Amino acid sequence: QVQLQESGPGLVKPSGTLSLTCVVSGDSISETNWWAWVRQPPGKGLEWIGEVFHSGGSTSNPSLKSRVTTSLDKSKNQFSLKLTSVTAADTAVYYCARGSFITIFGGTNAFDLWGQGTMVTVSS
Amino acid sequence: EIVLTQSPATLPLSPGERATLSCRASQSVSSSLAWYQQKPGQAPRLLIYEASNRATGIPARFSGSGSGTDFTLTVSSLEPEDFAVYYCQQRNNWPWTFGQGTKVEIK
Numbered sequence: 001q002v003q004l005q006e007s008g009p010g011l012v013k014p015s016g017t018l019s020l021t022c023v024v025s026g027d028s029i030s031e032t033n034w035w036a037w038v039r040q041p042p043g044k045g046l047e048w049i050g051e052v053f054h055s056g057g058s059t060s061n062p063s064l065k066s067r068v069t070t071s072l073d074k075s076k077n078q079f080s081l082k083l084t085s086v087t088a089a090d091t092a093v094y095y096c097a098r099g100s101f102i103t104i105f106g107g108t109n110a111f112d113l114w115g116q117g118t119m120v121t122v123s124s
Numbered sequence: 125e126i127v128l129t130q131s132p133a134t135l136p137l138s139p140g141e142r143a144t145l146s147c148r149a150s151q152s153v154s155s156s157l158a159w160y161q162q163k164p165g166q167a168p169r170l171l172i173y174e175a176s177n178r179a180t181g182i183p184a185r186f187s188g189s190g191s192g193t194d195f196t197l198t199v200s201s202l203e204p205e206d207f208a209v210y211y212c213q214q215r216n217n218w219p220w221t222f223g224q225g226t227k228v229e230i231k
Contacts, residue, residue, distance in 0.1 A: 038168075045211065045222055045223070045224045045225050046160075046168065046211055046213070046222040046225075047222065048213075048219060048220045048221065048222065059218065061219045062219060063219070095167055095168070099215075102174070108158070108170065108173040108174070108177070108179065109156055109158075109173060109174060109215050110158035110170055110173040110174075110179075110213070110215065111158070111160075111168070111170060111213070112170045112173070112179060112180075113170075114167035114168055114169070115167060116166075116167055117167050
């Protein structure tokens with residue numbers, strides 16, 4: 001059974017860096033998938049933050065103005081998010097998620113598995 | 125950036141009724157549209173991918189249709205556990221975007 005579990009500080013100071021890790025069990029992050037971060041401010045909808053591919057390449061939402069870095073740690077089978085220069089607007093539940101490319105073997109082209117989410121508050 | 129507009133914002137229905145949710149894209153996303161269900165305090169769950177394919181373990185009462193700019197999620201007969209918020213999401217044009225959600229609530 002594949003599981004994703006986020007971890008990281010629940011409180012970050014304004015102008016600081018938000019750092020989260022997602023540990024993957026039951027699947028290898030080196031396979032043909034992508035590994036993403038999605039956030040949800042309290043009482044609001046979902047926002048795609050960015051993702052890293054099994055190859056190590058990455059992409060992120062341009063609305064976050066290059067504040068995002070995503071990376072893989074294949075030795076630990078986990079991936080990470082760093083969001084710099086945070087403000088109160090970055091307060092949200094942060095989810096990690098897995099996506100799969102569509103191939104002859106299957107795949108969804110969607111976020112098909114999610115972590116439980118972790119609340120991060122930006123406050124002094 | 126593609127804007128996904130979901131309607132209605134809230135859909136009051138009774139168990140056993142049919143739910144029809146709409147997602148309209150500001151430009152074509154081909155069939156690269158997914159639907160997610162989210163219950164309070166839980167992570168989203170994938171229901172439908174590529175517009176009309178049910179994800180693993182999703183009951184047959186959930187179905188998706190559409191292509192291009194207009195998409196529909198249908199729940200043929202609402203079960204008590206189906207009352208939740210539903211989001212559409214496109215993965216055809218970067219950056220990937222979500223709709224604002226439709227809340228299906230008990231009438």
